[in-house]
Amino acid sequence: MACWAIGDVQGCWRSLESLLATIGFADSRDRLWFTGDLVNRGPESLEVLRWAAAHDGRITAVLGNHDLHLIAVHLGISRLRPRDTLDEVLEAPDAGELIAWLRARPLAHREGRHLLVHAGLLPRWTEDDALERSRHVSAALHDDRAGDLVHGLRYETTNLDPDVVARAHDAAVLTRLRVCTAEGVPALGFKGPPADAPAGHRPWFDHPHRRDPETRVVFGHWAALGGPHLLPGAIALDSGCVWGRSLTALRLDDDRIVQQATLEPPRRDG
Numbered sequence: 318m319a320c321w322a323i324g325d326v327q328g329c330w331r332s333l334e335s336l337l338a339t340i341g342f343a344d345s346r347d348r349l350w351f352t353g354d355l356v357n358r359g360p361e362s363l364e365v366l367r368w369a370a371a372h373d374g375r376i377t378a379v380l381g382n383h384d385l386h387l388i389a390v391h392l393g394i395s396r397l398r399p400r401d402t403l404d405e406v407l408e409a410p411d412a413g414e415l416i417a418w419l420r421a422r423p424l425a426h427r428e429g430r431h432l433l434v435h436a437g438l439l440p441r442w443t444e445d446d447a448l449e450r451s452r453h454v455s456a457a458l459h460d461d462r463a464g465d466l467v468h469g470l471r472y473e474t475t476n477l478d479p480d481v482v483a484r485a486h487d488a489a490v491l492t493r494l495r496v497c498t499a500e501g502v503p504a505l506g507f508k509g510p511p512a513d514a515p516a517g518h519r520p521w522f523d524h525p526h527r528r529d530p531e532t533r534v535v536f537g538h539w540a541a542l543g544g545p546h547l548l549p550g551a552i553a554l555d556s557g558c559v560w561g562r563s564l565t566a567l568r569l570d571d572d573r574i575v576q577q578a579t580l581e582p583p584r585r586d587g
């Protein structure tokens with residue numbers, strides 16, 4: 318049995334299929350972790366979602382910002398944006414089931430010494446904090462607070478239940494964080510490389526933090542980081558598949574890295 322962690326797929330089905338063949342993934346034996354953002358920007362989000370939902374028992378996927386955006390559009394809270402490639406999912410006969418599957422994914426998952434999240438943790442958060450916040454966000458996503466939660470996430474409105482606003486903040490950190498101050502104030506709009514971070518901000522994993530020194534946080538989301546990278550206490554797996562670079566798999570037992578050069582036509586509007 319092998320467990321591989323795979324970076325941001327973003328609808329790049331052909332690259333994923335080829336990577337799975339290269340690592341010899343067998344669903345009778347192996348498991349896969351996904352860093353989230355299974356969908357959007359790439360051409361075949363529907364195929365990726367159908368495959369993932371059909372292999373539910375072998376897959377641990379956390380929610381990314383693009384996954385939450387799809388949920389928000391499906392709920393009628395957000396509209397599609399010009400660069401989105403989600404129409405095929407939304408118009409599919411099984412859209413309801415696929416998006417229900419996505420909504421049931423966590424935002425953080427821990428096994429042994431690995432913690433899986435899409436984006437990152439604030440310096441003052443422990444692993445337990447991240448998991449507890451993930452559970453609270455998931456609970457809100459499952460019930461009638463889902464609309465308010467994704468509304469709060471999208472518009473950062475303050476006229477909502479304070480508890481829902483707090484959940485939306487936690488969800489934004491877990492799915493969008495790249496850089497923050499030492500006090501844990503994130504700059505969520507920043508997408509560039511670390512050298513270009515706003516004054517006083519550093520990558521979330523570079524700050525002194527409260528995490529267990531034995532834990533390694535497996536994350537994606539930050540293509541401009543130029544991953545994959547084995548960092549102190551963290552593993553960056555977004556290697557920019559949808560931007561014409563590659564899709565990365567890392568075997569959690571021994572850090573073996575396998576990459577598939579992108580098979581999709583590259584997006585140039587990053």
Ligand SMILES: [Mn+2]
Binds near residue numbers: 354537
């Ligand atoms: Mn992302």
